[in-house]
Amino acid sequence: MIGALxxxxxxxxxxxxxxxxxxxxxxSERMTMAxxxxxxxxxxxxxxxxxxxxxxxxxxxxRPYEPIVADADAHYARRSMWTARPSYPWWRxxxxxxx
Numbered sequence: 411m412i413g414a415l416x417x418x419x420x421x422x423x424x425x426x427x428x429x430x431x432x433x434x435x436x437x438s439e440r441m442t443m444a445x446x447x448x449x450x451x452x453x454x455x456x457x458x459x460x461x462x463x464x465x466x467x468x469x470x471x472x473r474p475y476e477p478i479v480a481d482a483d484a485h486y487a488r489r490s491m492w493t494a495r496p497s498y499p500w501w502r503x504x505x506x507x508x509x
Contacts, residue, residue: 411450412446417451418450421452423452425450425452425454426455426480427443427447428458437463437466444457459477459479
């Protein structure tokens with residue numbers, strides 16, 4: 411993604427990762443994606459709250475929380491679908507992008 415969007419390509423924007431790939435990732439792997447997204451200048455990263463996230467939080471805190479979910483009618487500045495490929499930075503494939 412950084413190869414396509416560039417360093418600073420998401421400066422002061424929020425990024426939401428979702429889909430089959432994200433749901434298959436561990437919490438640690440999701441955190442790694444969020445950390446790497448900072449290289450694009452993002453302000454914050456969201457991933458859906460699922461059973462893995464619930465279990466992770468339950469193991470670490472007894473405080474109540476409310477999941478953050480995008481509004482059904484949320485406006486996105488850009489939506490992109492990516493194809494997962496081997497982890498070489500120079501291999502990237504943007505499959506669909508709409509603005």
